[in-house]
Amino acid sequence: MSVTQPQVLLVEDEPAQREVLAYNLESEGFAVRRAENGEEALLMVSEARPDLVILDWMMPLMSGIEVCRQLKTREDTREIxxxxxxxxxxxxxxxxxxxxxxxxxxxxxxALRELMARVRNQLRRSRPAASGAELVFDDIRLDPERHRVNRADKELKLGPTEYRLLVTLLEKPGRVFSRDQLLDHVWGRDIYVDTRTVDVHIARLRKALTIHGGIDPIRTVRGAGYALG
Structure with missing residues (x-):
């Protein structure tokens, strides 16, 4: 029931620097996607939202400053x-x-050690479960280090997929996740799963969360996806 790997988008036009940094990030347990220029980076973000972007300033086609400006002015990416x-x-x-x-x-x-420390510091904000932080929403508590979920002080039994779904929803309460986004976060970008599978596991998660009573905390947003709260 491990928490899904934090997804890092590395944007660096120098091949040698890009590969050395990617190697060290992967050694730290991060899933790394690589872009060699700003235009490619924005396209990759639109295809799959990363948990963190490491962005070189000086690049051809589009500077890192412009990429950052565009990411921070868009509602769907400003929190990355x-x-x-x-x-x-x-x-x-x-x-x-x-x-x-x-x-x-x-x-x-x-220094690579300093950069890795800064990466972990930023991910504690965007992916708190990946750093072992307890996640709490109303009477639901999830302890990622012990892989335990409680609601109203009663332990819940979740399957591995339902657990990862709950982690994703708990890390961003109120945010609406599309089915495709949940597939990326929970199943991974390299695995083909029909989007209807998400609905099946959301139904199982709802059943597990309400087995001892309490209202269903998962909201269905018609035409958009699912949100917690």
Whole structure:
């Protein structure tokens, strides 16, 4: 019943730097997708929303600053944490990067250990369960380290898929997830599963959450998907 891997989009136009950084991220347990320019990065974000973007400033076609600006002005992507990488070390450049919406700014050359610490820090905000933080919504409590779910102090028995669905919903209460987004988060991007499968497992999750009573906390948003609360 493990929590799904945090998804990191790495945007870096230098192949050697991109591969070294991707290798280290994967060694830390992150699932990494690679983009070599800003236009490709925006396309990849529209196809599958990452949990974190690591973004180089100086790139051909579109700068990292412009990519960050577009991500932070769109309602569906503004909450994605962005770590900006840049050889620009002047204070005015750091300020510009942060004012564009970047959540963190790392100057090249950087120590890999420091960058990994900053990645984990940002993911604690966007994917708290991945860092072991307890998730709570009303009377529902999920402990990812012990893989236990309680509602009104009564332990619930969930299958692995229902557990991962609940983690995804608990990490973003109120956010509406489409069936395709839930497929990406819970089953993974490389596995083909019919979207109707999501409905089946949502029904099972609802049954498990209400087995001891209480209202159904999962909201169906017609034509859009599902949300918690």
């Amino acid at each position: 944490p962005v770590i900006m990488l840049s050889a620009r070390s002047e204070e005015v450049d750091t300020v510009r990067g942060l004012e564009t919406g970047a959540d963190d700014y790392v100057v090249k050359p950087y």
